[in-house]
Amino acid sequence: MAIERTLSIIKPDAVAKNVIGQIYSRFESNGLKIIAARMMHLSQAEAEQFYAVHRARPFFNDLVKFMISGPVMVQVLEGDEAIKKNRDLMGATDPKKAEKGTIRADFADSIDANAVHGSDAPETAAVEIACFFPTLNIHSR
Numbered sequence: 847m848a849i850e851r852t853l854s855i856i857k858p859d860a861v862a863k864n865v866i867g868q869i870y871s872r873f874e875s876n877g878l879k880i881i882a883a884r885m886m887h888l889s890q891a892e893a894e895q896f897y898a899v900h901r902a903r904p905f906f907n908d909l910v911k912f913m914i915s916g917p918v919m920v921q922v923l924e925g926d927e928a929i930k931k932n933r934d935l936m937g938a939t940d941p942k943k944a945e946k947g948t949i950r951a952d953f954a955d956s957i958d959a960n961a962v963h964g965s966d967a968p969e970t971a972a973v974e975i976a977c978f979f980p981t982l983n984i985h986s987r
């Protein structure tokens with residue numbers, strides 16, 4: 847049992863669908879605590895920086911365009927094995943392949959508009975959290 851923190855983003859499609867509360871409720875009922883949050887409309891530079899690992903991939907431009915298409919809700923989740931737990935709750939990248947009852951199966955329309963982001967490892971979680979939240983803004987207790 848390890849208490850971890852992970853970065854979660856509710857993407858523009860899910861914000862537009864007005865399901866922030868339903869997604870938060872899944873985090874909370876599965877033992878993930880929201881310890882920092884901010885709603886933002888990412889600039890192109892911020893989105894490119896955030897997804898820099900995918901810069902060489904064919905879907906990069908579409909991904910950035912989608913991420914700046916509307917506001918996003920960005921949060922830090924804390925809990926036991928938070929990184930894996932959040933990825934499990936999210937479901938597979940392609941909602942068509944996502945297990946029933948996962949966030950992407952229930953709220954996402956396509957592999958591009960797939961409702962949520964979640965950090966995939968402790969190293970990326972640390973970098974992504976630092977990218978959006980100076981530590982002083984985090985309230986975990």
Ligand code: RTP
Nearest residue numbers: 905909938939957958959960962963964965966
């Ligand atoms: P995320 O980073 O957003 O949490 O998603 P993920 O780990 O499940 O997937 P990742 O491989 O990191 O890809 C980042 C985002 O790029 C889009 N994508 N499109 N057309 C494609 O083959 C493709 N592959 C990935 C998805 O929107 C994915 O969330």
Ligand code: MG
Nearest residue numbers: 963964965966
């Ligand atoms: Mg990823």
